[in-house]
Amino acid sequence: MRPRTVSVLVSLLLFIASSNVCNGGKLKKDFYGKDCPRLEETVRQITWEKVGENRSVAAKLLRLHFHDCFVRGCDASLLLDSVEGNSTEKKAIPNGSVSGYEIIDEIKAKLEEECPNTVSCADIVALAARDAVSYQFGRSMWQVFTGRKDGKVSLATEAARDLPSAFANYTTLKQQFANKGLNVFDLLALSGAHTIGVARCGVFARRVFNFTGKGDKDPALDSSYAKVLKTKCSNPPNPNITVELDRNSEFRFDSHYFVALNRNQSLLASDAALLTDRNAARIARDFENFFVFMSQFSRSIKKMSEIGVITRVGDKGEIRKNCRKVNA
Ligand code: HEM
Known part of the structure; x- marks a missing residue:
């Protein structure tokens, strides 16, 4: 067999092997x-x-x-x-x-x-x-x-x-993800899972009703959205009431979570915390594009899995x- 043919065959075998095996072949x-x-x-x-x-x-x-x-x-x-x-x-x-x-x-x-x-x-x-x-x-x-x-x-x-807790700040979130071998791109992309699903009022009520103990709202939360949330949750929070994590888009897996996040309309303090770091905030802007978000999400969730x-x-x-x- 000619050397070029052998090298093509070896590359092909390596490619097949690498596409079928990961994680050190596990x-x-x-x-x-x-x-x-x-x-x-x-x-x-x-x-x-x-x-x-x-x-x-x-x-x-x-x-x-x-x-x-x-x-x-x-x-x-x-x-x-x-x-x-x-x-x-x-x-x-x-x-x-x-x-x-x-x-x-x-x-x-x-x-x-x-x-x-x-x-x-x-x-x-x-x-x-x-x-x-x-x-x-x-x-x-x-x-x-x-x-x-x-x-x-x-x-x-x-x-x-x-x-991670719904009240975690950026440093803690970054560290908790790093502890699992996940980087900042993974943190941002995986947080995008909050494009679907709901949270109980209890986990975000403080942001809406009593952020510093003076009956105020979280300054990082958009005022008009805070008003909407007030009408949805009772105070003290009723544990049975839930609100969509991504405003008006509970069932659609899309990049609207990042659009809402960048308008200060994310539900959890841990979501809002992603905007407190310059690098993370830049990634959050890029992820408003669904294809950019989804290609990173697929990589990150595979890594998580x-x-x-x-x-x-x-x-x-x-x-x-x-x-x-x-x-x-
Ligand atoms: C970054 C750190 C994260 C924090 C602090 C966090 C926190 C939370 C909280 C507090 C809730 C609402 C739970 C409740 O109402 O009791 C929630 C819901 C949810 N989380 Fe996360 N989460 C994080 C990351 C993730 C990741 C990485 C995924 C998946 C890859 C994920 C997927 C979801 C989904 C899909 C829901 C909605 C569940 C439902 O509707 O039943 N979260 N999360």
Whole structure:
């Protein structure tokens, strides 16, 4: 074979290898290709059915994925129910309003019929989040490599420590993301997940009703928007009332979150905090363009979905039979 042909072949093989493997060769594209060939189809079918019935499911599954990955990595530790003597992540205050667990259970049950003891709950969470957001577009909006194993440990204290607070300032947010290997572009793009979904009045009421204890509003919050929020939430805040995170665009995954943010019309103090840094504020302006935002979001969420993954069965990892409890 001629040297040029050999070099072309080597490059081709390297390209194929690099496009199928990531994370030091741990997760793979189509990891279950042989053992559960219909996996991605099954996850998509159930997820799309649920989002089709109720559009708010997309935000729930996306948030569930984030809250799983930020604590002990993407290992489905968030799905474990508390048992006597161990209060799991679910019990931590920032997870109090997380939901969507029963959809993951339903997907898992179906997959246990199709290919028992094969697919991890952690992979289901990552795929379902992708498919839930993708429903609106009719095609997959980012790539999810698979091969995650399920963790065996889940601690409420770690969730309380690692999940960012709605009151966090920019320095804290940047640090909490850096702790997970995510940079400022990731922080901005992933915050753009707040383009869908809702927040309970309690998590932003202080910005509207009593920012410094004198009945004032947060000066970083647009006055006309503050008035709208006052009419939506009662004071003291009613825990059952929710408001869309992205004004008038609760179900559309688009870049309007950044348009609102740049007009000081973001809901959470942690969103508004992104404008307090010059570099972050510049990125927020660039992300008003949907294509710029979406191309970074796809890269960042793929990165997020690979935080601290367990890829071997053993002391740390297993394929859970039931996503809510470790195997006996
Ligand atoms: C940057 C730090 C972040 C903070 C401080 C934060 C905080 C919050 C808070 C306080 C809520 C409302 C919860 C409630 O009402 O109880 C919320 C909702 C939500 N968050 Fe975040 N979040 C952050 C980043 C992210 C990321 C990275 C994602 C996903 C990639 C995400 C996805 C969502 C979604 C989709 C909702 C709406 C959930 C629903 O409607 O059920 N958030 N977030």
